[in-house]
Amino acid sequence: MTRVAAIDCGTNSVRLLIADIAPGEDGGTLTDVDRRMEIVRLGEGVDRTGRLSPAALERTFAAMRRYAALIERHAAGDGPVKTRVVATSATRDAANRADFVDGVVEIFGVVPEVISGDEEAQLSFTGATGELAGLRPARPYLVADIGGGSTEFVLGTDSADAARSVDIGCVRMTERHFKDADPPSPQQISNAVADIDAALARVREAVPVDEARTLVGLAGSVTTVAGIALDLPEYQPSRIHLSRITATQVHEVTRRLLHGTRAERAEFGVMHPGRVDVIGAGALILDRIMREYGFGAVVVSEHDILDGIAWSLV
Known part of the structure; x- marks a missing residue:
């Protein structure tokens, strides 16, 4: 059994899944420990300006700080929770995505992956x-x-x-x-x-x-x-x-x-x-x-x- 934390930061919402995964021959099982969603509207205005606004970044970081506290609370006894942060459309499109990356590293200690479509x-x-x-x-x-x-x-x-x-x-x-x-x-x-x-x-x-x-x-x-x-x-x-x-x-x-x-x-x-x-x-x-x-x-x-x-x- 492995405890993991997945964070999906999209254009409209940022979501968290803390789960226990048990691999198996049939593909294994995933059991929710905690699943959260907050509307942060990170992509507000990006289609028009090409940039993430300071207000949108702060809304997103505030939600992420709450998620970081939950991950710490649910950490298994044998060490920190394996964590992956994925960012999608709005961050791909933004000229100042480095500001987003720096904030995520500060909060979670991992570099967010700005993945392709x-x-x-x-x-x-x-x-x-x-x-x-x-x-x-x-x-x-x-x-x-x-x-x-x-x-x-x-x-x-x-x-x-x-x-x-x-x-x-x-x-x-x-x-x-x-x-x-x-x-x-x-x-x-x-x-x-x-x-x-x-x-x-x-x-x-x-x-x-x-x-x-x-x-x-x-x-x-x-x-x-x-x-x-x-x-x-x-x-x-x-x-x-x-x-x-x-x-x-x-x-x-x-x-x-x-x-x-x-x-x-x-x-x-x-x-x-x-x-x-x-x-x-x-x-x-x-x-x-x-x-x-x-x-x-x-x-x-x-x-x-x-x-x-x-x-x-x-």
């Missing part, structure tokens, strides 16, 4: 598909990880065979098309659809998406859409994890989110306050993936790149 996709596939064997969904899988700044696509059966990352994410699309819109106009939605569809066409150039038989959706936009579709009174990971949401349900939830005001979106019991402003764009990305690639349903996973990072430590 393809590396991000590989880790997402590992984390998302580990529990699917028991459900016996048709393979190959297309894993779609909708983040704040980018969306990663990876196709595979037992391991990743093809991957592509494109710069469409809930924060980036909101800032490009829906900023200060409450709700967005039909023209703004049309412009966002064109932007998303152009990116999906680029994915087809690298990933044979038509070979996929099951769509697996990851990250907060997808899980929030699933929670709304399931009419949950509050966020319930156990109900959302491995649920199957139809394309009709996704389209209806997307319509409600895009046509509702900020106040109306905030009324959904499953909605994290930090997602209220960007959930419409995130839902739209999922909706367009299903329409453009012809999927009638999406299997929703609560396990994603964070779990993949944890597995990489053993």
Whole structure:
């Protein structure tokens, strides 16, 4: 048994998984010790300025300091917890990413890995598909990880065979098309659809998406859409994890989110306050993936790149 700590710093949130991993002939088991998420909006303004703002960095570092304290608290008796910090889209795009790196080293004592979109996709596939064997969904899988700044696509059966990352994410699309819109106009939605569809066409150039038989959706936009579709009174990971949401349900939830005001979106019991402003764009990305690639349903996973990072430590 190895105790590990995985930190995923994305465009919208920073997340922590402390877990015990026991390798085995069947792939082993991963048992949660602590799993946390905070909305820090690290990528706020990066699409426009190309830089991480001082305020966004301080929000992120504050969350990380809390995570460092948790890691220390959960340290096993035989030594420090093996820790890996991975940073994704916003940090890749920022001219001042050295400021981020220096802050992380000070807090955790490890250098954060600013990974490529393809590396991000590989880790997402590992984390998302580990529990699917028991459900016996048709393979190959297309894993779609909708983040704040980018969306990663990876196709595979037992391991990743093809991957592509494109710069469409809930924060980036909101800032490009829906900023200060409450709700967005039909023209703004049309412009966002064109932007998303152009990116999906680029994915087809690298990933044979038509070979996929099951769509697996990851990250907060997808899980929030699933929670709304399931009419949950509050966020319930156990109900959302491995649920199957139809394309009709996704389209209806997307319509409600895009046509509702900020106040109306905030009324959904499953909605994290930090997602209220960007959930419409995130839902739209999922909706367009299903329409453009012809999927009638999406299997929703609560396990994603964070779990993949944890597995990489053993």
